[in-house]
Amino acid sequence: MFNIVVLGIVSLLTDISSEMVYPLLPIFLTMSLGASPAIVGVIEGIAESIASLLKVFSGYWGDKTKKKKELAITGYSSSFLGKIILVLAGTWSGVLVSRILDRLGKGIRTAPRDSLIADSAQEKSYGKAFGLHRAMDTFGAVIGVLIAYFLLLANTTNFKRIFLFSGIPALLGVIVLFFVRQPREINVGKKKLSFAWSSLDKKLKAFLILAFIFNLGNSSNQFLLLRANKLGASAPLVVLLYLVYNISYGILSYPMASLSDRIGRKRILVTGYFIYAFVYLGFALVTKLSGLWTLFAFYGLYIAFTEGVEKALLAEIAPTHLRGTVIGLHATLVGLALLPASLIAGLLWDFFGAAVPFYFGASMGLLSAIGLALILNEKASL
Template sequence: MFNKHGTWPMKSSLLTRNVIILSMVSFFTDVASEMLYPVMPIYLSSIGFSVLLIGILEGVAEATAGLSKGYFGKLSDNQGKRLPFVQLGYALSAISKPLLVAYVFPLWVFFARTLERLGKGLRTGARDALLSDEATAATKGRVFGFHRAMDTLGAVVGPLLALLYLAFRPEDYKMLFLLAFLPGILAIGFTFLIREKKKERPGFISKTKFFDFFRYLKESPSNYRKLLVPLLIFTVFNSSDVFLLLKLKESGLGDTLVIGMYVFFNLVYALFAYPMGSFADKWGMKRIFVFGLLVFGGVYLGMAFAEQIWVFAVLFLFYGLFSAATEGVAKAWITNISHAKDTATAIGTYTAFQSIGTLMASSLAGLIWYSLGPEYMFIISGIAALLIGLYLYFSKL
């Protein structure tokens, strides 16, 4: 499968054994997660969860994932280890799928859902640090882009598998949750093929406390802090994709078309993640990331006034380009301006605050949508993205 140098044959040497394997792990994990994405709210409603309770559940789960990313990223750097965090993190996410349907008691559902997000928090910083270790400053855009491409391809395959299954077994949600465990098992299996490079153990370090990653903001390079501020401001205006799907629904599109548009977006994202990473390596992380923000601004301004299906299709195509130009590129950019020994902490701190910002963004978007109307929510977010893009373009980062 790999040649004697540990690289994928017939490919660029930047796609090392670990890059390929980590990408396959993310692919199968996302297949499992996205199989359940379209049916999660329906299943929760069927077992008696109100909209309010679903909101509280998702809020607790996302807060758990967000804060734990920072802690476990810092812990990974302090221990000088990556692989145990990756293996346990993906294992928890896989096991949580069947646990969600084992019992219908609210506390049990909260436990299982939170366990899944804790797994994400466990693995994120360590996994991205492993990817960073496999790249140079000149190839990180492509390495993170390839990983994002494979991860997002899972978001294409997963919903399609769910739709296919439900076409033959309507409303059989419990079995779907059990079937989602299968790609999760494959993901766990692939983690045992990862080879972590030996590193010198860090010297004496005091016990890692849960909020220690906050201190990294003071210790980090100045460019890291300068970049973090606009990234997190943008996060506050980048609400959940659910609002885009809700706009489609309110415009008269049926459930199949709504899910189909979501799959189309992820397909575009998957196809362009690697090319965008390549462009970032060639032309600079900042230029490609700013391009993504400008595209986001255009898409959201367009969504404020769109009504026809072909317009939505064009906007979702460009929305896929935005994601391809920003998600992996942001992490590659961060690892390039951070010290190698602090990579997991740098990524963990960013993704921790990003998760909190996303919660704020969705709450703010919901408030604006409810009080002023959806067009104002999209216009405000679109203008904010354009302004942040212009600020970054003229900054000295």
């Protein structure tokens, strides 16, 4: 439990930093730097996808070398450096470099950190462990968004001052990470660590493939923020809408992940995918600012139903000695889908209008919910 709490504090501090910046980036890019929605999509897609290539390798390397803590420190340090580059950025290409560094850090740290959480938890309590971590992570996001909001009220045009302040909690997160204790590793004998796609359980492979397909329609959250801005929301109001999303997510992530320990992962995950489909349909149809409050709240509900529960599922069904590798593989597949997803969303927006990328995302979400229900059938142990 000590490690889970400490890692939660690290994520809390890092998310304070990240969420001081994230909701402002699409506005900064389009209003201050003159970038188009397609450029926003290119930046997010490239950053997420390049970083995602590292996740499976980072997870495998952590399993092989047992240096999961060291990899996590390297990853969080890279994200801190990305914040510094963002302060110096004067063009959208500078923002791209910053986002790549930030996402590279996430790519390096995610699988080793999640593997540390699983190694530090009881097998029957994976949902609670990942739910607690996600709740603390999101509580940090709420704090970060609130800080950004009040700094915006003080000076609505000085985005770079906010970017500079965001480096402080990022640095504190790296420092706190040094207090994590290396958990006792499961003894797998002298068996050489190896990984092959063909060796994975069929249902696990099906779930990983479905996750990739689903995320082809799940473009960057920045398109949600840009949608709000184009409907007339000012920068402070966009930040408040993002705050609603994080509060919803933060309140419900631990209860939903814990509930999956008792009733199974399937019901929670399928419900989450259906919620996603209807939320994206709502973003396609919305015409008034008042409707955005409900949509952002329900988008947080979707995240609470899926993110921690997916990680608990992966920790539960992955081979113990390859847990970090499988978690990293899932994160890699999800991230790789973000490049085409964000490119598609940006191009659909530019050529066919703001509603079209959300119709596309809703369709992919609905199809994926049905597919997930079939994969995680009642007879499965999942």
